[in-house]
Amino acid sequence: MRIEKVTLRLMEMEMKAPFTTSFGTFKTREFILVEAVDADGTSGWGETVAFNVPFYSEETVKTNWHMLEDYLIPLILHKEIEHPDEVNEIFAPIRKNNMAKAAIEGAIWDVYAKQNNMSLAEALGGKRESIDVGISIGIQDTVEELVEIVRGFVNEGYKRIKVKIKPDWDVEVMRTLRSEFPDTAIMADANSAYSLNDTALLKQLDEFDLMMIEQPLASDDIIDHAKLQKELSTPICLDESIHSLEDAKKAVELGSTKIINIKIGRVGGLTEAVKIHDYCQENNIPVWCGGMLESGIGRAHNVALTTLPNFTLPGDTASSSRYWEKDLIEPEVVSVDGLIEVPKAKGIGYEVNLETVDQFTVDKKEFN
Numbered sequence: 001m002r003i004e005k006v007t008l009r010l011m012e013m014e015m016k017a018p019f020t021t022s023f024g025t026f027k028t029r030e031f032i033l034v035e036a037v038d039a040d041g042t043s044g045w046g047e048t049v050a051f052n053v054p055f056y057s058e059e060t061v062k063t064n065w066h067m068l069e070d071y072l073i074p075l076i077l078h079k080e081i082e083h084p085d086e087v088n089e090i091f092a093p094i095r096k097n098n099m100a101k102a103a104i105e106g107a108i109w110d111v112y113a114k115q116n117n118m119s120l121a122e123a124l125g126g127k128r129e130s131i132d133v134g135i136s137i138g139i140q141d142t143v144e145e146l147v148e149i150v151r152g153f154v155n156e157g158y159k160r161i162k163v164k165i166k167p168d169w170d171v172e173v174m175r176t177l178r179s180e181f182p183d184t185a186i187m188a189d190a191n192s193a194y195s196l197n198d199t200a201l202l203k204q205l206d207e208f209d210l211m212m213i214e215q216p217l218a219s220d221d222i223i224d225h226a227k228l229q230k231e232l233s234t235p236i237c238l239d240e241s242i243h244s245l246e247d248a249k250k251a252v253e254l255g256s257t258k259i260i261n262i263k264i265g266r267v268g269g270l271t272e273a274v275k276i277h278d279y280c281q282e283n284n285i286p287v288w289c290g291g292m293l294e295s296g297i298g299r300a301h302n303v304a305l306t307t308l309p310n311f312t313l314p315g316d317t318a319s320s321s322r323y324w325e326k327d328l329i330e331p332e333v334v335s336v337d338g339l340i341e342v343p344k345a346k347g348i349g350y351e352v353n354l355e356t357v358d359q360f361t362v363d364k365k366e367f368n
């Protein structure tokens with residue numbers, strides 16, 4: 001494989017409903033589409049997942065564009081690549097910037113799968129033909145609104161409900177949800193809103209039989225999560241703290257986490273995501289695939305990764321229609337009764353609709 005052209009497209013897509021997290025509300029999703037074209041004309045697609053603000057991680061859309069244009073594309077263009085696993089090594093001199101790396105590595109995985117007549121799922125070694133999916137709900141203005149939104153998604157058959165928590169929007173909210181939905185799989189995502197001083201408060205959540213509490217403490221912490229896990233019966237799941245296989249090993253060895261949320265962008269790409277998956281499988285740590293409000297292209301990568309055997313918990317990869325009036329891919333990602341059929345077509349398995357892509361493109365640059 002030799003990538004002869006890379007096209008970056010700065011995208012802006014209006015979300016069907018604002019998504020509020022503990023660090024802000026998103027009404028429009030800005031991101032970068034990466035199209036990598038091989039010498040034989042095969043196109044592969046990836047997308048950056050950083051937000052336009054550095055509050056989930058240190059990366060932003062702007063830092064992603066800079067890293068892709070000035071460092072990552074020059075390292076990749078016209079280089080002979082036998083297998084996408086080599087991309088990690090090619091990028092080794094570049095520190096961090098995982099979401100920028102993952103976008104172009106993902107496009108190269110798509111080219112590789114297409115050229116080898118495989119779906120991306122097959123290329124990654126995944127066997128599942130359908131995947132269980134859950135839904136993630138942002139912070140709402142009132143508990144009543146949250147309950148009605150949850151009811152809608154439970155009725156649609158989503159296999160797990162993820163809600164945000166933060167100080168003053170936690171114990172009572174979860175008490176209400178659990179009483180309204182006694183048999184539903186519910187988890188809470190704190191996005192680092194608490195500290196060890198909140199241990200007694202977080203222990204109160206044990207009463208609600210939650211699947212997990214995601215990232216309760218600082219986004220770069222592993223030590224304090226180990227101390228907190230000893231106090232809680234609810235499993236801790238780490239998201240922001242895990243940037244690599246190395247981080248996953250530290251967290252598992254120290255007992256900081258019982259579940260890991262794998263996000264392809266956060267860990268620097270599919271190769272590293274598979275390594276984390278395999279390590280967690282060997283150590284009986286179940287994993288699931290987190291979402292980053294992706295378009296269908298990023299969603300397609302998540303679906304393919306989730307076909308690996310240790311993705312035993314429902315992830316965040318909901319239908320395209322969860323966020324988008326019109327997605328960039330055909331067919332769109334559709335979940336029925338909380339199940340997504342894994343596409344058998346080559347590569348990411350969905351066609352990219354270039355007309356729709358152009359409709360949402362606000363800037364574009366080609367690199368030959």
Ligand SMILES: O=C(O)CCC(=O)C1=CC=C[C@@H](O)[C@@H]1C(=O)O
Pocket residue numbers: 020021022056136137189191239290291292293294316317318
């Ligand atoms: O993509 C989705 O549907 C879920 C997105 C989601 O829950 C999150 C994305 C980014 C930061 C947080 O708000 C949250 C998370 O931490 O998982």
Ligand SMILES: [Mg+2]
Pocket residue numbers: 189191214215239240261290
């Ligand atoms: Mg999270």
